Amino acid sequence: MPKLSEDPPQPVAADDIAGLFRARREPMARLAYVLTGNSQASDEIVQDAFLKMHGNWERIANPVGYLRTAVINGCHSYHRHVAVERRAPVARQRVAISVTDEISDALAKLTYDHRAVLALRYFCDLNDFEIADILNIRPGTVRSRIHRALAQLRKEIPQ
Amino acid sequence: MNTPTLEDQLRSHYVSKADELRLPPLEFEELLADSDRGVVVSITSSPRGHRGSWWVAAAAVAAVAVGGLAVIQGRDTPSNTPAATQPSEQLSPPATASTIGLFPAGDAAAVVAQAYQTPASVATAYLADRTSGANLPTGYTATATTGEVVTVDESRALVKFFLEVDGDEGTDSSDGIVQVEQVRDATGSTGWVVTAASVVTMEIKDLSYIDGHLLGNFASGWGTTQLTVLDAATGAVLATRSGTPAPPDAETPPDQLIDVADLAAPSVVVRAWRTPTATFSETLISAGQQSVVGGWTPLAALAYPEQQASFAGSPVSALDSLAMGETFKANTPVDVTVEASKAGEKFCISASIAEVSGSGCFDLEMIALGTAAISLDPDASERVLVAGIVPDAVISISEGSTIIQPTQNLWFMVTDAQPHSFNIANADGTKAVKLAIG
Numbered sequence: 001m002p003k004l005s006e007d008p009p010q011p012v013a014a015d016d017i018a019g020l021f022r023a024r025r026e027p028m029a030r031l032a033y034v035l036t037g038n039s040q041a042s043d044e045i046v047q048d049a050f051l052k053m054h055g056n057w058e059r060i061a062n063p064v065g066y067l068r069t070a071v072i073n074g075c076h077s078y079h080r081h082v083a084v085e086r087r088a089p090v091a092r093q094r095v096a097i098s099v100t101d102e103i104s105d106a107l108a109k110l111t112y113d114h115r116a117v118l119a120l121r122y123f124c125d126l127n128d129f130e131i132a133d134i135l136n137i138r139p140g141t142v143r144s145r146i147h148r149a150l151a152q153l154r155k156e157i158p159q
Numbered sequence: 160m161n162t163p164t165l166e167d168q169l170r171s172h173y174v175s176k177a178d179e180l181r182l183p184p185l186e187f188e189e190l191l192a193d194s195d196r197g198v199v200v201s202i203t204s205s206p207r208g209h210r211g212s213w214w215v216a217a218a219a220v221a222a223v224a225v226g227g228l229a230v231i232q233g234r235d236t237p238s239n240t241p242a243a244t245q246p247s248e249q250l251s252p253p254a255t256a257s258t259i260g261l262f263p264a265g266d267a268a269a270v271v272a273q274a275y276q277t278p279a280s281v282a283t284a285y286l287a288d289r290t291s292g293a294n295l296p297t298g299y300t301a302t303a304t305t306g307e308v309v310t311v312d313e314s315r316a317l318v319k320f321f322l323e324v325d326g327d328e329g330t331d332s333s334d335g336i337v338q339v340e341q342v343r344d345a346t347g348s349t350g351w352v353v354t355a356a357s358v359v360t361m362e363i364k365d366l367s368y369i370d371g372h373l374l375g376n377f378a379s380g381w382g383t384t385q386l387t388v389l390d391a392a393t394g395a396v397l398a399t400r401s402g403t404p405a406p407p408d409a410e411t412p413p414d415q416l417i418d419v420a421d422l423a424a425p426s427v428v429v430r431a432w433r434t435p436t437a438t439f440s441e442t443l444i445s446a447g448q449q450s451v452v453g454g455w456t457p458l459a460a461l462a463y464p465e466q467q468a469s470f471a472g473s474p475v476s477a478l479d480s481l482a483m484g485e486t487f488k489a490n491t492p493v494d495v496t497v498e499a500s501k502a503g504e505k506f507c508i509s510a511s512i513a514e515v516s517g518s519g520c521f522d523l524e525m526i527a528l529g530t531a532a533i534s535l536d537p538d539a540s541e542r543v544l545v546a547g548i549v550p551d552a553v554i555s556i557s558e559g560s561t562i563i564q565p566t567q568n569l570w571f572m573v574t575d576a577q578p579h580s581f582n583i584a585n586a587d588g589t590k591a592v593k594l595a596i597g
Contacts, residue, residue, distance in 0.1 A: 123173035
């Protein structure tokens with residue numbers, strides 16, 4: 001029976017959180033970065049996830065899964081934090097010129113939930129069940145979110 | 160030259176974006192040391208801590224919203240810190256020990272007065288009431304459609320229904336059963352009353368109601384379960400609690416402890432809505448009863464009696480041997496994937512055909528029935544894909560001259576979209592169940 005899982009859980013010794021940090025810090029930060037676009041915040045989200053994991057190490061059966069969930073939740077918190085900051089009044093606004101592309105613009109219009117499922121599917125190459133596990137939702141909900149997110153992107157991006 | 164698909168564009172975008180990231184060198188020991196010195200500034204909440212905070216907040220809101228009502232306690236997770244159980248007798252009406260069912264409420268005379276003369280009519284009215292806005296979790300709408308009526312005996316029947324729930328997560332649907340009974344008043348007039356209802360697979364275990372103390376376990380499942388205890392005679396809410404999401408790293412969803420003291424109602428109803436899954440259940444219990452099992456299991460036992468003599472005890476060897484999270488795929492003309500769930504107690508089957516996909520998760524008890532299956536109708540009712548999980552004892556799934564042998568506990572069939580009845584049988588045919596599709 002062929003195995004399909006493209007990203008099987010990596011066995012990690014219980015005392016090797018430092019090794020896990022070396023191996024997974026960058027992939028997790030890359031995931032955080034595609035969701036936040038902020039390198040410093042991404043690094044901090046991942047560091048925070050590792051510190052939280054360190055405090056719960058004995059109780060975590062699947063460290064990589066735990067990290068993914070922590071990073072996704074951390075990015076969600078970051079977006080709420082940013083949204084609050086943006087709603088706050090500012091005395092002066094600096095005009096920023098940035099180079100963006102259609103996909104970035106279209107992704108920015110999606111909800112965080114939709115951006116998260118797309119990143120987990122098309123960046124992390126996770127299947128419905130793995131994404132459902134990370135987001136604590138049903139696989140059917142994963143599919144519907146992906147479907148809706150792609151549909152919205154198609155509206156935004158001329159094909 | 161082919162235009163890249165949107166999915167391919169997304170993959171390229173993510174890789175390109177991620178390549179922009181540059182991280183400064185850092186070892187975990189340094190991170191820990193910095194953390195001890197307070198250098199690391201966290202901008203996030205712990206997944207566990209965040210959800211715990213949310214849960215406690217939700218419980219507090221519920222307690223405030225219902226005033227002096229009792230709060231149903233939870234357990235098994237750090238976040239499920241039991242809230243104080245408060246007496247609720249001031250809200251209970253004087254005892255009227257003659258309440259019969261869930262709907263219409265009241266004694267035999269009250270039921271007969273409502274004049275529901277058929278199982279279908281009372282089930283339809285009941286479901287319309289329970290799917291009305293006031294009885295639904297906030298933010299959800301629901302529609303229930305009644306279907307087949309199964310006669311149990313001369314005074315009992317079951318009405319199957321189909322529930323669709325729409326909320327933030329999209330639309331979800333499930334099968335359900337309403338149990339109805341015919342009652343007779345002092346004059347000999349009759350009417351029908353709903354006595355239990357559940358959507359697959361909402362379960363309640365070991366419910367007891369002794370000396371005003373309601374105690375039991377509710378299988379919470381994944382998602383958020385909103386529990387309510389009501390006076391069966393008046394419909395008054397006696398206790399409520401909402402917001403019990405299982406933490407993402409929990410191996411199994413915790414049961415919810417129902418623990419409400421100092422109840423004065425002669426009969427109470429335990430109602431549960433779980434979201435975002437379309438799941439609902441109501442169970443009635445009267446003072447003095449104990450070890451009551453409610454929810455889907457007892458109703459399914461009545462609705463599908465032929466399935467009770469199924470394949471209990473037969474293992475599901477091929478799937479049992481899967482590691483957690485491992486998947487395998489049948490090499491078939493259609494894409495069929497099966498994956499063990501994270502809890503290790505449920506197995507999920509996912510199937511797709513012509514870009515239409517669906518999935519279902521089943522515990523071992525359901526798989527032992529032999530009828531754990533999903534069906535997909537991909538193209539305007541021309542074809543249907545049926546895929547199922549069976550225990551080792553099942554060696555054939557047949558319909559007429561078509562016989563399928565399961566492969567490693569899996570079977571599937573693509574056939575015309577007409578009603579089908581598959582015979583699922585063991586080696587010598589001594590055990591067999593029917594699976595009806597369409």
